[in-house]
Amino acid sequence: xxxxxxxxxxxxxxxxxxxxxxxxxxxxxxxxxxxxxxxxxxxxxxxxxxxxxxxxxxxxxxxxxxxxxxxxxxxxxxxxxxxxxxxxxxxxxxxxxxxxxxxxxxxxxxxxxxxxxxxxxxxxxxxxxxxxxxxxxxxxxxxxxxxxxxxxxxxxxxxxxxxxxxxxxxxxxxxxxxxxxxxxxxxxxxxxxxxxxxxxxxxxxxxxxxxxxxxxxxxxxxxxxxxxxxxxxxxxxxxxxxxxxxxxxxxxxxxxxxxxxxxxxxxxxxxxxxxxxxxxxxxxxxxxxxxxxxxxxxxxxxxxxxxxxxxxxxxxxxxxxxxxxxxxxxxxxxxxxxxxxxxxxxxxxxxxxxxxxxxxxxxxxxxxxxxxxxxxxxxxxxxxxxxxxxxxxxxxxxxxxxxxxxxxxxxxxxxx
Numbered sequence: 001x002x003x004x005x006x007x008x009x010x011x012x013x014x015x016x017x018x019x020x021x022x023x024x025x026x027x028x029x030x031x032x033x034x035x036x037x038x039x040x041x042x043x044x045x046x047x048x049x050x051x052x053x054x055x056x057x058x059x060x061x062x063x064x065x066x067x068x069x070x071x072x073x074x075x076x077x078x079x080x081x082x083x084x085x086x087x088x089x090x091x092x093x094x095x096x097x098x099x100x101x102x103x104x105x106x107x108x109x110x111x112x113x114x115x116x117x118x119x120x121x122x123x124x125x126x127x128x129x130x131x132x133x134x135x136x137x138x139x140x141x142x143x144x145x146x147x148x149x150x151x152x153x154x155x156x157x158x159x160x161x162x163x164x165x166x167x168x169x170x171x172x173x174x175x176x177x178x179x180x181x182x183x184x185x186x187x188x189x190x191x192x193x194x195x196x197x198x199x200x201x202x203x204x205x206x207x208x209x210x211x212x213x214x215x216x217x218x219x220x221x222x223x224x225x226x227x228x229x230x231x232x233x234x235x236x237x238x239x240x241x242x243x244x245x246x247x248x249x250x251x252x253x254x255x256x257x258x259x260x261x262x263x264x265x266x267x268x269x270x271x272x273x274x275x276x277x278x279x280x281x282x283x284x285x286x287x288x289x290x291x292x293x294x295x296x297x298x299x300x301x302x303x304x305x306x307x308x309x310x311x312x313x314x315x316x317x318x319x320x321x322x323x324x325x326x327x328x329x330x331x332x333x334x335x336x337x338x339x340x341x342x343x344x345x346x347x348x349x350x351x352x353x354x355x356x357x358x359x360x361x362x363x364x365x366x367x368x369x370x371x372x373x374x375x376x377x378x379x380x381x382x383x384x385x386x387x388x389x390x391x392x393x394x395x396x397x398x399x400x401x402x403x404x405x406x407x408x409x410x411x412x413x414x415x416x
Contacts, residue, residue, distance in 0.1 A: 011027060012026065012027055013025070013026065013027060013110070014026070014027045014029075014030055018047055018050070018080055018084065018334070019051075019084055019087075019088070019331075019332060019333055019334065020084075020087055020088070020332060021080065021083050021084050021087055021115055022114055022115060023078060023079070023080050023083065023111045023114065023115070024078070024107060024110055024111055024114065025040065025042045025078055025107075026038070026039035026040055026103075026107070029042060035161075036161055039103050040077055040078050040101060040103050040104045040107045041077040041078070041101075041104075041161060042077060042078045042080070045246055045247070046159075046185075046248070047334065047335055048245055048246075048335045048338060048339060048342075049159070049185060049245070049248060049250055050080070050081045050084060051328065051331070051333040051335050051336075051339050052241070052243065052250065052252075052324065052328070052339055052342075052343075053081065053157065053183050053250070053252070054081075054084055054085055054088050054089065054331075055324045055327040055328045055331065055339075056181075056183065056240070056241060056252045056320075056324050057069070057071070057085065057089055057155055057181065057183070058088070058089050058327050059320060059323040059324045059327060060154075060155065060181045060240075060254070061089065061091050062323065063319070063320065063323065064179045064181070064254055065154050065176075065179055065181075067091075067154075068091050068092065068093035069089070069091055069092050069093060069094075069154045069155055070093055070094045070095075070151055070152070070153045070154050070155075071085065071092060071094070071095050071096070071153060071154065071155040071156075071157070072095075072096040072098065072132075072133075072136075072153045072155070072156045072157065072171075072174070073085070073095065073096065073097050073098065073157045073159075074096075074098050074129040074132065074133070074156060074157060074158055074159075074167065074171070075098065075099060075100075075129055075157075075158065075159050075160055076097045076098060076099050076104065076108060077099055077101075077104050078104065078107050078108065078111060079097055079099075079104075079107065079108035079111045079112065080111070081157070081159070082095060082097040082108070082122075083111055083112065083115055083117065086115075086117055086122070087115070088331070092121065093121060094121050094122075094123070095121060095122050095123070096123050096125060096132070096136075096153070097122060097123070097124045097125070098124075098125045098126070098127055098129065098132055099126065100126070100127065100128050100129070102126055105124060105126045108124055109124060112124075129158070129160075129167050129170070129171075130166065130167060130169075130170040133156075133167075133170035133171055133173065133174040134170050134173065134174075136153075136174055137170075137173045137174045140152060140174075151176075152174060152175060152176045152177070152180070153174060153175055153176065153180070154175075154176045154179075154180055154181060155180070155181040155183065156171045156174065156175050156180070156181075156182055156183070157183045158171055158182070158183070158184045158185065159183075159184075159185045160185070160187075161187065162186075162187055162188045163186060163188045163191065163203050164184050164185065164186050164222075165203045165204060165225065168184065168225070168226055168229045169229050169232070169233070172229055172230050172233045172235060172255075173233055175255060176255070177235060177255060177257050178255065178256055178257050179254050179255065179256065180254065180255040181252070181253075181254050181255075182226065182237065182251070182252070182253050182254070182255065183250070183251075183252050184222075184226060184250070184251045184252075184253075185248050185249070185250050185251075186222050186248060186249045186251075187247060187248045188203070189215075189218060189247055189248065189249065191203060191204075191208075192204070192208060192214075192217075192218030192219075192221055192222060192249065193208060193210060193214040193215060193217070193218045194208035194209050194210030194211070194214050194217070194218075194307075195210055197210075200221065204221050204222065204224075204225045205225065205228075205309075206221045206224060206225065206307070206308060206309055206310055207306065207307055207308060208221060208307055209272070209274055209305060209306075209307040211274060212356075212357070212358040212361055212394075212397070213281075213355040213356050213357075213358075213393070213394075213397070215244045215249075215393040215394060216244075216354070216355060216356065216391075216393045217272065217307050217310065217355075218244075218249060219242050219243075219244060219249045219251070219315065219393075220310040220311040220312070220315065220354070221307070221308075221310045221311075222249055222251055223239055223242060223251055223253075223310070223311035223315060224269055224308075224309055224310045224311045226251060226253065227265075227268070227269075227311065228269075230255065231262060234257065234259075234262075235255050235256065235257060235262070236255070236256050236257075236258070236261055236262040236265055237253040237254065237255055237256075238253060238254055238256065238317070239251065239252070239253045239311070239314070239315045239316065239317070240252050240253055240254060240316070240317045240320040240321075241316055241317070241320060241321060241324065241346070242315035242316060243342060243346060243392060244392065244393050245342065267285050267313075268311055268312060268313040269285070269308075269309050269310070269311065269312065270283055270284050270285040270308060270309065270310070270312035271283070271284050271288060271291055271306050271307065271308035271309060271310070271312075272284075272306065272307045272308060272310065272312075272354060272355065273291055273292065273304050273305070273306045274304065274305045274306070274307070275295035275297060275298060275304050275305075276304075276305060277295060277298050278295060278297050278298040278404065278405075279357075279362075279365075279404045280295055280296065280297035280298065280403065280404055281354075281355050281404075282296065283312050283353075283354050285312060288308075288309075291306060292304065297403065297404070297405065312354060314350065314351075316346055316349075316350050318347070318350055321343060321346055321347050321350070322347070324343060325340065325343040325344070325347070328340060328343065342392045345389075345390050345391060345392035346392050348389040348390060349389045349390070349391050349392065349399050351387075352387065352388075352389050352391075352399035352400070352401070353399060353400070353401050355399070356391045356393060356394060356397040356398060356399045357397055357398055357399075357400070357404065357407060358394060358396055358397045359371060359372075359374060359377065359396055359397065359398060359411075360396050362407070362408065362411060363411060366408060366411060366412065366415075368411060368412070368415045369415065370415070372411065372414045372415075374390060374396075374398055376414065377398060377407075377410060377411070377414070378390075378398060378400075380410045380413070380414065381398075381400050381402055381407070381410060384402075384406075384410075386400055386401055386402040386406070387400065387401045388400040388401075388402075
C-alpha cells in the first residue's frame with residue numbers, strides 16, 4: 001500500500017529546483033503555458049522577479065527596518081517565492097503564505113515539508129487576498145481598542161495573474177504606515193503599454209501611449225495609480241526600484257505618513273506629450289490645462305498625443321539599487337548575471353530624463369544605411385555637452401537630455 005501511495009505521489013508531482021530550494025509542481029502542469037488553467041500556477045520566467053524581490057526585501061531590512069520582519073505573500077501559488085524568502089532572508093518573525101486556490105495550499109504545505117521549514121513562524125491561509133488583508137486590518141483595530149499591541153506587516157507582496165489594481169487598496173489599509181514595503185507586480189502589459197487603451201482607463205484611470213517608450217510609460221502609470229490609492233488611505237509612497245523584464249512590471253516602494261510630504265509630492269504627477277510627426281516628447285506636471293495642443297518642436301497642429309496622469313519624477317533610489325546589486329552579486333541565484341545587467345543599467349539611467357529613443361527606429365526613419373553602436377552615440381552626445389545612458393526598458397534604446405533634432409543630427413554625422 002505504501003509503495004502504491006509513493007508511486008502515485010511521483011506521478012502526481014514533479015520535482016523542481018530554484019536557487020537553493022527544491023519544490024514540487026503538479027505533473028499535469030509540466031508543459032503548460034503559464035495560465036489560470038494550471039492546477040497551481042507556476043512560471044519559470046518569473047524567477048528573475050523573485051530574485052529581485054528577495055534581494056530588495058533583504059535591502060529594505062537593512063536600510064529602512066532593521067527589526068525582524070512580518071511579511072504577507074498574498075498570492076503565493078506553489079509557495080516557491082515564500083520558501084525562498086524563508087531560506088534567504090534570515091530576519092523573518094512571521095510569514096503569511098496565502099492563496100485562494102485550495103490545491104495551492106496543499107502544494108505549499110508539501111513544499112514546506114520538503115524543505116524542512118519550521119512552521120512556528122509561518123501561517124498558511126486559504127483566502128481571497130483582499131479579504132485576508134481586511135480581516136487582518138480589522139483584527140489590528142480590535143486589538144488596539146483592547147490595548148493589545150499588534151504589529152502590521154512590514155512587507156506585502158502582490159503578485160497576481162494580470163492586473164494588481166484590485167488588490168492595492170486593501171494592502172495599503174493593512175501595511176505598516178511608516179516605512180512599509182510594497183512589492184507589486186503587473187503582468188497585464190498590453191493594458192499598460194497602450195495596446196488596450198480603454199482597459200487602461202478602466203483599471204488605472206490613466207491614458208497610455210503605444211509607442212517606442214511605452215514600457216516606461218506603463219511603469220509610470222502603475223506607479224501613479226499605486227500612489228493615488230495610497231493618498232486615499234492617508235499615505236504616500238516613494239519608489240525604490242521600478243523595472244521591466246520580459247512580460248511584467250515590478251514596483252518596489254516604501255510608505256510614509258507625513259502629510260506635508262504627501263501634499264508636496266502631488267508635483268510627482270503629470271503628463272507626457274508626444275508628437276507623432278517629429279517624435280518630440282516633453283513632460284508637464286499636474287495641470288493638464290498647461291499641456292500644449294501644438295508640438296513645441298515642429299509646430300504642426302493636431303498631432304500631439306498625451307499619456308497620463310502618470311508619475312513624472314524619479315522611479316529608482318540610488319542607494320537602494322546599489323545595495324540590491326550587492327546582495328544579488330553575492331547570492332546563488334541562477335539569474336544573477338541577468339539581474340546584475342538590469343540593475344547596472346538602472347543605476348546608469350537613474351538621473352536621466354523620462355522616455356527613451358529606440359536607435360533602430362530612428363535610423364530607419366532617417367533612412368540611414370547602418371545602425372551605429374549605442375556606445376558611440378552616447379560618446380558623441382557627451383562630446384557636445386549632453387548626458388546619455390542606456391536603459392533597462394529597451395536594450396536598443398538610449399535616454400538623453402538632448403532633443404530629438406540634436407540626436408538625429410548626431411546619427412546623420414556618424415553616418416557621414
